Amino acid sequence: MSLENERRVISVIVMNESSVLARVTSLFAARGYNISSLTVAPIPNSDMSHITIETQGSPRVMEQITKQLHKLIPVYKVIEHEEMVEKEMVLVKFPIAENLSDIAALCSAYNGGIVNVGTEMVIAMVADEPCRIRHFIEATERYNPIEVVRGGVVAIER
Amino acid sequence: MQMSGAQMVCEAIIAEGTKTVFGYPGGAIMHVYDEIYKQNGFEHILTRHEQAAVHAADGYARATGEVGVAMVTSGPGFTNAVTGLATAYMDSIPMVVISGQVPLSLIGTDGFQEIDAVGISRPCTKHNFLVRTLEELPRILKEAFYLARTGRPGPVLVDIPKDITVDIGEFVYPTEVNIPTYKPTYKGNRRQIEKAAEAIKKSKKPLLYVGGGAVLSDAYLLVRELVEKTQIPVVETLMARGVMGAGNPLLLGMLGMHGNYASNMAMSETDLVISLGARFDDRVTGKLSEFAKYADIIHVDIDPANIAKLVDVDYPIVGDITQVLEDLIPLLEDVNTDRYQAWREILRRYDELHPQSFVDSDKEIKPQWVIERIGELVGEQAIITSDVGQHQMWAAQHYPFDRPRQWINSGGLGTMGFGFPAAIGAKVACPEKTVINITGDGSILMNMQELVTAAEYKTPVINVILNNQFLGMVRQWQSFFYEKRFSETDLTFQPNFKKLAEACGGIGYDVTTKEEFDAALKDAIEKDQVCFMNVAISRFENVLPMVPAGGALFNMMLPQKSENDKGEK
Numbered sequence: 001m002s003l004e005n006e007r008r009v010i011s012v013i014v015m016n017e018s019s020v021l022a023r024v025t026s027l028f029a030a031r032g033y034n035i036s037s038l039t040v041a042p043i044p045n046s047d048m049s050h051i052t053i054e055t056q057g058s059p060r061v062m063e064q065i066t067k068q069l070h071k072l073i074p075v076y077k078v079i080e081h082e083e084m085v086e087k088e089m090v091l092v093k094f095p096i097a098e099n100l101s102d103i104a105a106l107c108s109a110y111n112g113g114i115v116n117v118g119t120e121m122v123i124a125m126v127a128d129e130p131c132r133i134r135h136f137i138e139a140t141e142r143y144n145p146i147e148v149v150r151g152g153v154v155a156i157e158r
Numbered sequence: 159m160q161m162s163g164a165q166m167v168c169e170a171i172i173a174e175g176t177k178t179v180f181g182y183p184g185g186a187i188m189h190v191y192d193e194i195y196k197q198n199g200f201e202h203i204l205t206r207h208e209q210a211a212v213h214a215a216d217g218y219a220r221a222t223g224e225v226g227v228a229m230v231t232s233g234p235g236f237t238n239a240v241t242g243l244a245t246a247y248m249d250s251i252p253m254v255v256i257s258g259q260v261p262l263s264l265i266g267t268d269g270f271q272e273i274d275a276v277g278i279s280r281p282c283t284k285h286n287f288l289v290r291t292l293e294e295l296p297r298i299l300k301e302a303f304y305l306a307r308t309g310r311p312g313p314v315l316v317d318i319p320k321d322i323t324v325d326i327g328e329f330v331y332p333t334e335v336n337i338p339t340y341k342p343t344y345k346g347n348r349r350q351i352e353k354a355a356e357a358i359k360k361s362k363k364p365l366l367y368v369g370g371g372a373v374l375s376d377a378y379l380l381v382r383e384l385v386e387k388t389q390i391p392v393v394e395t396l397m398a399r400g401v402m403g404a405g406n407p408l409l410l411g412m413l414g415m416h417g418n419y420a421s422n423m424a425m426s427e428t429d430l431v432i433s434l435g436a437r438f439d440d441r442v443t444g445k446l447s448e449f450a451k452y453a454d455i456i457h458v459d460i461d462p463a464n465i466a467k468l469v470d471v472d473y474p475i476v477g478d479i480t481q482v483l484e485d486l487i488p489l490l491e492d493v494n495t496d497r498y499q500a501w502r503e504i505l506r507r508y509d510e511l512h513p514q515s516f517v518d519s520d521k522e523i524k525p526q527w528v529i530e531r532i533g534e535l536v537g538e539q540a541i542i543t544s545d546v547g548q549h550q551m552w553a554a555q556h557y558p559f560d561r562p563r564q565w566i567n568s569g570g571l572g573t574m575g576f577g578f579p580a581a582i583g584a585k586v587a588c589p590e591k592t593v594i595n596i597t598g599d600g601s602i603l604m605n606m607q608e609l610v611t612a613a614e615y616k617t618p619v620i621n622v623i624l625n626n627q628f629l630g631m632v633r634q635w636q637s638f639f640y641e642k643r644f645s646e647t648d649l650t651f652q653p654n655f656k657k658l659a660e661a662c663g664g665i666g667y668d669v670t671t672k673e674e675f676d677a678a679l680k681d682a683i684e685k686d687q688v689c690f691m692n693v694a695i696s697r698f699e700n701v702l703p704m705v706p707a708g709g710a711l712f713n714m715m716l717p718q719k720s721e722n723d724k725g726e727k
Contacts, residue, residue, distance in 0.1 A: 014339075015338075015339055018288070018290070019276060019280075019288070022277070022280065023280060026280055026281065030281045060466070063466065064463065064467060067462050067463035067467075068463050070462070070463075071461070071462075071463050073284075073285040073305065073337065073339060073340050074339055075339055076338065076339040
């Protein structure tokens with residue numbers, strides 16, 4: 001991965017008010033920054049929300065993203081550094097006819113398992129580091145997944 | 159006290175000390191206008207277009223430093239105001255715009271005159287609010303004014319649904335604002351300021367690069383004190399004209415695309431740039447890799463996002479220029495000003511080599527002559543506004559600005575049609591000043607309906623139209639870069655400007671000679687009535703020097719030497 005296009009995860013703590021997410025995303029759109037994934041949820045027992053954005057760009061672009069985010073009035077804090085614990089979740093739907101014990105074994109190797117079984121299909125859930133999630137999705141390809149839904153990265157400071 | 163939302167809006171405007179509101183009524187804002195009718199805490203000026211209302215509030219703010227206030231209705235009223243918001247946003251002008259919105263129950267239903275005002279204005283306001291309950295209205299109004307004037311100033315929009323202006327509730331206007339997510343930094347980091355002072359003392363070719371932030375921070379006396387103490391040469395950006403004052407021997411001039419030779423060469427050769435409230439705009443820097451190539455950079459700005467946005471900065475200082483200079487100047491008590499003598503000498507020679515000049519003529523009126531003549535006749539007594547184009551650059555190059563807030567123009571967005579309404583706002587704010595809008599035959603038509611406003615409210619703005627029957631700046635680029643294909647820039651078909659002014663209740667002058675110009679200007683100042691002064695200027699005059707877009711600052715197109723030799727002024 002070149003320095004010019006480094007992947008980064010930015011945590012943004014914002015006031016939990018209407019249109020705050022629009023302010024954050026339209027900033028990215030207007031200034032031509034990239035969003036690879038985005039998650040948002042309220043912080044318990046507070047009037048704040050936690051937004052996690054996975055993005056990429058050169059160090060100067062990263063610095064600008066951080067500063068521009070900070071400039072938004074409802075933004076309380078922007079955390080952007082390497083010392084983050086990152087996790088991502090993925091749900092994968094397989095046909096019931098596939099080898100379920102193989103799928104279950106694969107899922108358990110990635111901290112997950114089968115979470116739902118229907119008449120036509122099974123659903124597996126895995127939560128792990130983002131790069132491991134990519135590997136898991138590659139590994140599932142031989143079992144003809146019908147649908148893959150990734151949850152986006154969440155991160156917390158170490 | 160119990161009152162309607164509409165009354166709350168008026169009470170807040172009065173509490174903030176605003177004397178004049180510019181606006182245009184309509185369906186969704188009618189309840190507020192009904193309250194405006196009943197009160198006498200502030201004056202309302204009815205412009206003839208919402209864009210002009212916002213520009214007028216902007217001109218009012220630029221002339222005084224106070225928050226300008228404009229009011230418009232929903233839908234098209236608001237969309238017309240967007241250019242005004244964007245203009246103020248790009249130049250960091252403190253302003254509050256209040257817009258009506260359809261009732262809460264209709265929002266999202268594509269109601270009549272409904273538009274997503276906060277969505278549209280998000281990229282061109284410092285912040286915006288859609289009021290959702292009457293209870294939050296007083297707090298939002300208070301925060302809007304606070305946000306507009308603090309930190310890096312900017313326009314704030316408050317969008318108020320009609321039913322909220324009707325509802326009755328308790329009004330207590332907050333005395334304090336507490337936004338936990340908004341704490342601007344005013345005081346510069348002491349350690350960084352000390353390092354910057356050391357760098358200044360060690361440098362041999364320092365250069366002060368002053369931007370619009372010095373105007374917004376009202377720091378001009380401190381900037382002048384810094385220059386006096388250190389004897390460091392200064393360049394000003396378009397937005398900073400007047401900070402140093404014309405005639406200051408250390409002021410080289412304006413830099414950038416139409417900067418003078420000495421300023422641009424100074425920036426190309428300096429070893430230390432001291433940037434005060436400037437943002438390294440592309441019209442200033444030219445080719446970035448060649449900009450101040452041999453220099454370390456001290457960058458003082460209240461907005462951290464401006465620092466190191468385009469160039470690498472060696473001494474970043476986040477803070478208000480006034481406060482930073484108050485800390486920096488005492489550290490430079492022992493600076494050895496002789497150190498920079500050789501540098502000053504080099505720059506003096508550069509200025510002698512290619513001074514800011516033009517070739518005057520006896521046969522036709524040169525636009526630069528008009529600007530200098532206005533300077534001679536009214537000088538520091540005047541506030542000069544401008545539209546956008548050649549006339550703007552000639553004004554910036556040739557007018558002898560003595561103080562900040564004397565020069566009002568749309569620098570960042572470059573909005574044609576800005577000058578006339580902004581001049582009305584400035585005249586309302588400063589009735590004792592002569593307010594002159596230097597404009598072109600293209601720009602003036604973009605808000606000419608304001609003749610009616612100016613005539614009605616007796617705001618005697620003098621519009622000097624430098625008429626070359628061209629969209630001159632575009633024509634200049636076509637001459638230089640498009641092999642003289644004058645695509646859609648020929649404005650030979652024109653209104654009768656004299657009659658147009660007269661038809662709207664103003665005065666018109668047709669000027670074709672220098673004598674006529676002097677007579678017209680004197681008459682206009684005496685008559686105290688809005689006017690159009692239609693000045694026929696030489697058609698193909700270019701703004702020079704010029705750095706072609708994207709070129710290095712030191713590669714300037716200069717006025718032809720041979721022409722200069724014939725009759726250099």
